Amino acid sequence: MTKLSVNINKVATLRNARGGDNPNVLLAAERAQAWGAQGITVHPRPDERHVTYNDARLLKRVITTEYNIEGNPIPRFMELVLSIRPQQVTLVPDAEDAITSSAGWDTVAHGEYLRGVVQALKEQGIRVSIFVDPEVRMVEGAAKVGADRVELYTEPYAKGFAKDRAAAIAPYVAAARRARELGLMVNAGHDLDLTNLSFIVESIPWIAEVSIGHALICDALYLGLERSIASYLDAIRAGAGAAAE
Numbered sequence: 603m604t605k606l607s608v609n610i611n612k613v614a615t616l617r618n619a620r621g622g623d624n625p626n627v628l629l630a631a632e633r634a635q636a637w638g639a640q641g642i643t644v645h646p647r648p649d650e651r652h653v654t655y656n657d658a659r660l661l662k663r664v665i666t667t668e669y670n671i672e673g674n675p676i677p678r679f680m681e682l683v684l685s686i687r688p689q690q691v692t693l694v695p696d697a698e699d700a701i702t703s704s705a706g707w708d709t710v711a712h713g714e715y716l717r718g719v720v721q722a723l724k725e726q727g728i729r730v731s732i733f734v735d736p737e738v739r740m741v742e743g744a745a746k747v748g749a750d751r752v753e754l755y756t757e758p759y760a761k762g763f764a765k766d767r768a769a770a771i772a773p774y775v776a777a778a779r780r781a782r783e784l785g786l787m788v789n790a791g792h793d794l795d796l797t798n799l800s801f802i803v804e805s806i807p808w809i810a811e812v813s814i815g816h817a818l819i820c821d822a823l824y825l826g827l828e829r830s831i832a833s834y835l836d837a838i839r840a841g842a843g844a845a846a847e
Contacts, residue, residue: 604803604838607641607670608634608831609791609815614644614652627657628664630827637828638835641668643791643813645694648678655682662686670813672733675719684726691723692731692753692789692813706734706755709743717747724748731789736773738780745784751810752781753789759802760793767798771805778806789813796821796837803841812838 613630617623631642642665644653658671659682669688673679674696683691693716695707709716709732720730731751734740736758744752754774762770778788787810790802795817803809814834822830 603842604807604809605640605668605811606638606831606834606838607643607668607811607813608639608818609643609645609813610634610819611645611652611815612819614654614657618652627653628660631661632664633827634831635665635667637831639667639831641670641689641811641813643670643672643692643815645672646679646682647673647696648676658682659686662688668811670731670811672813680719680722683723683728687726687728690729690731690751692733693719694733706740706753707732707744709734709740709747713743713747716744716749720748724750734777736777738777741777741781741786742784745781745786749786751787751789752777753791753813754778755792756790756802757793760795760798763798763801767801771802774802775805778808782808793817796833799834799837800841800844803838804844807842807845 610627610630613625614627617625644658646653646655646658670690670692671683671688672692672694675693723730729750731753732744732749733753733755734744736754741752754777759770759774781788788808789811790809791813794812794814818830818834
C-alpha cells in the first residue's frame with residue numbers, strides 16, 4: 603500500500619517565525635512517526651528559511667521509518683545528503699529563491715548532469731527519486747540516468763481535480779504506467795490533500811509513497827497532528843480499497 607511521508611517543513615516555518623525552538627522539529631518527527639507516518643520528508647533550501655541544514659542532520663537521529671531529503675543538488679546540498687545518507691534523496695530543480703517547487707526536472711536536457719548526481723548518491727547506498735512533471739518523456743529520461751524512482755509533481759492534478767478529475771489524472775496514469783514498465787517506482791507530491799488524495803491512490807494504486815506537508819500541517823491546526831495523520835492514512839486506505847474493488 604502507498605506509504606505516507608510527512609513533510610515537516612511547515613513546522614520549521616512556524617518555529618522560525620518567532621525564533622527559538624518551539625515547535626521543535628525533532629519532536630514533531632518523533633510524534634508523526636508514533637502516530638503512523640511511514641516516513642519523514644524535509645526540503646532544506648539554501649536560505650534555510652524553514653528546515654535548516656542542521657535540522658536535517660539532527661533529524662537523522664530520531665527517524666526510525668524512512669528519511670527523505672528533497673532539494674536541488676547544488677554542492678552544499680550534495681555535501682549534506684552524502685554525509686547524512688538518508689534512505690532517499692529526491693532531486694528537485696527549484697531556484698534558490700523559490701517559495702515552493704513549481705516544476706519537475708527536464709530529464710532529457712539535463713540528463714548528463716543528473717546522471718552524475720544519481721551515480722554519486724547511489725554509490726553511497728542512497729535511493730534516488732527525481733521530481734518530474736507527468737510526462738512520459740520525462741519519466742523515460744529519469745530511467746536513462748539511473749534513478750530508482752520518479753516523484754510526480756501533482757500541483758496540476760490538484761488544480762484540475764475539482765473541475766474534471768478524470769482529465770486531471772489522465773497524464774499521471776500514463777506517466778506512472780510508463781514508469782512501471784521501465785522498472786521505476788512511483789512517488790507523488792505537491793498540493794495533495796484530503797480532497798484529492800484518495801482518487802490518485804485509487805487511479806494509480808502502485809504509487810509507493812506520497813509526500814504531504816502543507817495541507818497536512820494546516821489540517822493539524824484544526825484536528826491536531828495525530829488526527830490529521832490518521833485522516834491522511836484513512837484517505838490512502840480508501841483509495842487503495844476502491845482500486846481493489
